[in-house]
Amino acid sequence: MGNTDSVLGLQRRQLIKGALAVSAGMAGFSVLKPVYAADDMVVKGPRVPDVKPSKVSARCHVIIAKDPEPTPENQGMFSNMGFIITQKGVVVFDSGGSVQIGEMLIRQIKKMTDKPVVKVFNSHMHGDHWLGNHAFVQEWPNVEIYAHENMHKAIKEGVGEFWVNMQARATNNATAGTVITAPNQVLKGGEVFDMGDTLLRVHYYGKCHTDSDICLEVTADKTVYAGDIVMTGRVANMDDGTYTGSIEGIKKLKADTQATNYVQGHFKFGPKQADIYLEFLETLYGSVVEFQKQGVGPSEMKDKVLPKLKKYRDWKGFDGVIGRYIALAYTEAEANNF
Numbered sequence: 001m002g003n004t005d006s007v008l009g010l011q012r013r014q015l016i017k018g019a020l021a022v023s024a025g026m027a028g029f030s031v032l033k034p035v036y037a038a039d040d041m042v043v044k045g046p047r048v049p050d051v052k053p054s055k056v057s058a059r060c061h062v063i064i065a066k067d068p069e070p071t072p073e074n075q076g077m078f079s080n081m082g083f084i085i086t087q088k089g090v091v092v093f094d095s096g097g098s099v100q101i102g103e104m105l106i107r108q109i110k111k112m113t114d115k116p117v118v119k120v121f122n123s124h125m126h127g128d129h130w131l132g133n134h135a136f137v138q139e140w141p142n143v144e145i146y147a148h149e150n151m152h153k154a155i156k157e158g159v160g161e162f163w164v165n166m167q168a169r170a171t172n173n174a175t176a177g178t179v180i181t182a183p184n185q186v187l188k189g190g191e192v193f194d195m196g197d198t199l200l201r202v203h204y205y206g207k208c209h210t211d212s213d214i215c216l217e218v219t220a221d222k223t224v225y226a227g228d229i230v231m232t233g234r235v236a237n238m239d240d241g242t243y244t245g246s247i248e249g250i251k252k253l254k255a256d257t258q259a260t261n262y263v264q265g266h267f268k269f270g271p272k273q274a275d276i277y278l279e280f281l282e283t284l285y286g287s288v289v290e291f292q293k294q295g296v297g298p299s300e301m302k303d304k305v306l307p308k309l310k311k312y313r314d315w316k317g318f319d320g321v322i323g324r325y326i327a328l329a330y331t332e333a334e335a336n337n338f
């Protein structure tokens, strides 16, 4: 999208539409219908270009987002979207960060199967993983949308508004028209769904990346959709999570599932992703704990820990966020000492 005057005019209308969507979102937190302006002003950001799904295992697929952050160019698509084609229909794991991204995912699914999407799982409360719910409700009004109970709570507290605004700002309103569409099913962890040719098992390990992370195990494929509790190649946001919780969570996930494939919420999938991320977390947090014992203070901690993390330096976002995440680890380690 170029910066011509007419485009700016469109953007202004999109802003108004975004504001409408947000106020509609605050009116109630059930599934919402999109709000349209006058007929010729159905203001919506442009469609998102198709991205071909990657095959993970017999039933499991994922659309990989190549960027680590939302930009006008990627139209807010910076998180992966998974789907599982089962005997009893298609199951989606993460619906994307806007209605347009969700619609793109639906187009790709329809190229591969005539089966409807019967279930959508939202991995956690960060909106890049679930604002696409809107597209699925438009296409299949009775679709079941599942999320952990803590995500339902976060949506009541306004996390949806925060993310709609953030995505719109970061993309010059390419995500305009996205209506906050809350999940309509509540998970606590431990649920099992029989999809005919495979079971789906929901795993919840407390506060890891957030307090609302669920993982979905596709038992017949030994594949786990891990959301953001497994992240390699990009330094994960730890502002809403804990290091010790993440470390324990990944260990339990590995033991519970013995998966041969981990699909991350960003970037990659592969057999070793849980191990690689576990090692990263243990190195970062373990170093901070060790140096704290030696009396290293918060101001010198970054310089001490950085050399230990050498092999992760090419992870996206490393230089920008690692200082802050070492500081978070410091605070967490200190708190755990008392």
Ligand SMILES: [Zn+2]
Binding pocket: 124, 126, 209, 228, 237
């Ligand atoms: Zn996240």
